Each structure stands twice: as C-alpha cells, then as structure tokens.
Amino acid sequence: MNIDAEETQLLACIPRLRRYARALVGDRSAADDLVQDTLEKGWRKLSQWRRDSDMRAWLFGIMHNLHVDRVRRPRFTAVDLAEREDLLTTRAAQTDALDMRDLDAALRLLPQEQREVLLLIALEEMTYDEAAGVLGIPIGTVMSRLSRGREKLRAAMEGRIVAPPLKVVK
C-alpha cells in the first residue's frame, strides 16, 4: 500500500470521527477541535501505523487518549475560529419514538466511560473486541460499561432519572 492510499484511508475516516466526537463531546466546536487534534496526531504518526491493522480503530484510539487527557483537565473557554462563521448545523429529523433533544441530554448524564463504550458500539457498530482495543480495556469491562450505560440511558429516557442524584453528605 502506498502513501497516497494511506492518506485516502485516513481522510475517509474523518466523517466517522466527527460523528463520534459530536456524540461524545456534545458541542460542535469542541468536537471538531478533538477531531482536528486527532488528525494532526494521526498525520504525524501515520508512518507508525501498522498497515495490516484497522485504520479506523487506530484513529479512534488516538481520539480516546486525547479525550481522556481533556476530560482530566477542564478547559479555558476556547473557540475555534473556523466554527464561528460556520454555524450551519444539520439537525436530525425527529423520530416518533424518542425526542432527540432528550436523548442528547440523557447521553450527557452518562459517565464518560460508559458513554464512550455505548457510542463505539451503537454508533460505530464496533464489536466488543474492537471497542476493547480502542479503549485499551478488557472486554469484560466493555460489557459491564455497556450494560450499565444502556440501563442508565433507558432510565433517563423514561424519566426515571431527571438529574444526577444528590450526594449524601456525611
């Protein structure tokens, strides 16, 4: 495989990286920042990518690591320039079953690690093995996070959890 083919492969992953980042982060501009940083790292390390491996999984792994770093250090309000002029957002069509806005809000209630697993599987349609590889965790952990994340999302969508429960002060 030559360099051009690798570049093409990387570029082809961008829409999926953007979809996942949007679902993960919520905010469009912050999501694209995450994608941009992922791509910059990806371009830089493209020569280290093993050619027999899955480019998508490799890039998602890079994004996961960057995202974990970011979650650990909350950010100073930063806006990407390109985004300010481009406020055109594609809105999903409403489905009758679920209110999409509620779904997005409910998704935000999930702990970070459950949201990641759920999105890799539901949105990216990865196998549990692939998700475990991307996140660098055992498959059993993928399964338990998936199970808990789904149940929590279901509860939120059914209105059983409106807000995160209050903590009891000892």
Place this chain on the structure above:
Amino acid sequence: MSPYPITEADIQAYVDGLLPAARRAEIDVYLANHPDEAARVAAYRAQNAALRSLFNPVLDEPVPGRLSVRPRASRHLRRLAAGFAIAIAGGAAGWTLRGTTQSGSELASLGGAAVQAGAHIDPLARQAAIAHVVYSPDVRRPVEIGAEQEDQLVAWLSKRIGAPIRPPKLGKLGYELIGGRLLPGNSGPVAQFMYHNVAGERLTLYVSTEQAQNHDTGFRFAQEGPVNVFYWIDGKFGYALSAGIDKGELARVSGAVYEQLEKPS
C-alpha cells in the same frame, strides 16, 4: 432449552446483532418467556436506532476545511526552531498568581478563571493572558530591555534561555516592538515580547517551551475577560499572542507572526 445459561453479555450481544444464529434463536425463546427482558432488549435496540438517527446526519455535513487538509505548519515550525526567527530551548511556561496583587480587577477576573480551571488547563493561553494583563498596562516599565537595545535584548534572552531568540517584525502591521522580558516558568524562563501601535494599544507575544507533554494544536482562539489570545502549540513550543484589541485585527497580526515563523527572514 440450551445447556448454557443466558448471561447479561448474551443479552447485550443480542441487542447488537453479534450472536451466532444458533445462540440468537435460544435468546429468542428466552425473551418470549420473559417479557421484562424483551422490553429491555427492545428499549436498547431503540437506543441504538435513535443514536444513529441523531448523529448520522453529521456524516453528511461538509467537512470543515481545517480538518480536510494535511497540516504542514508543524514541519516548518520545527525546521525554524532549529535555528531561525524564534527559537528557544530550555525555557518553561508557567505564571502563577502568587504575589501578584497590583493589577486590579482584570487580573482578579483572570485569577478567578485560573482557580476555577485548576492547575493543568490549557495553560498556555491562560498564562499568556495573565502575563499580558500584568505587564501591558505598565506605563513606565512594561519591559525589562527596550527595543532601542534590541541587540542587547536578543543577546540577553538568548543567553538566559540558552538558544537564539528573536522577536518577529510587525512594523508593516503598525506594531512596533517595545521590548521584552523574561518571565518565571514552572521550571525555567519564558519569554514575552511587547509591541504597540500608534493608538497605544499593546500586544504581547508569549513563547514557552514547556509544551512537550501537550499535543500539538491548530490555530486557536481564547478569550478571557478583556484579553483576546491566539495560540498554538507545536512540539515543545507554545506561542500565544495576547491583546485587548479586536479579534479580527489580532487574527491578522497572528497570521503575520505565524508567517514569519514559517519563513524566517
């Protein structure tokens, strides 16, 4: 019934269509006899479908230009760092608020942000903004060595930092160098160059070499209180341009700084 008990993992894999046909058939039977579990499976499948229909439209959005081009800047900056316009080694970013009380409410508001944000946040833009607010209002002594002694400034900062360092020329954009200073970082010096225009508006360029543990970024904008900051990180180098001036104007200047970094004169 199957000799294997139905596990939670089976249920999840059933939802995602990841079970072999034989096992799937066994789960079908199980679900027919357990309506609660069937309802749960249906809810999870609905989640999958809803997540896709919520986020799949992103796949059809036009990809922003900044994402679809292979970045080249890093390479230029690195070559440059090897010996041209602004090249610093051995410095360190990091400005803490400890002991700085003289700069009034602007600084206080930045301090609030800093405290709120914690110790490891995107420090480059914040530190640059704080350094800007601390020094730029100083009428009498905004810099340690003035532009009239630029050779001395360059020699001194280069010596302190241990590598050649030179301020970009922004005269064509209406900004003249006032001078520069050394700032305390977490583990060494950081440089700040200050410029002004005929209206007296001041602009500072903050250069740090403490970014090695951070990942590279594209051109970014941050705003905190009255200070606008354009910044980017390349390898261990971090650059931040701060000013109270209008964002568009600052973008223009940032472009020029960036260009000089790419094409050293």
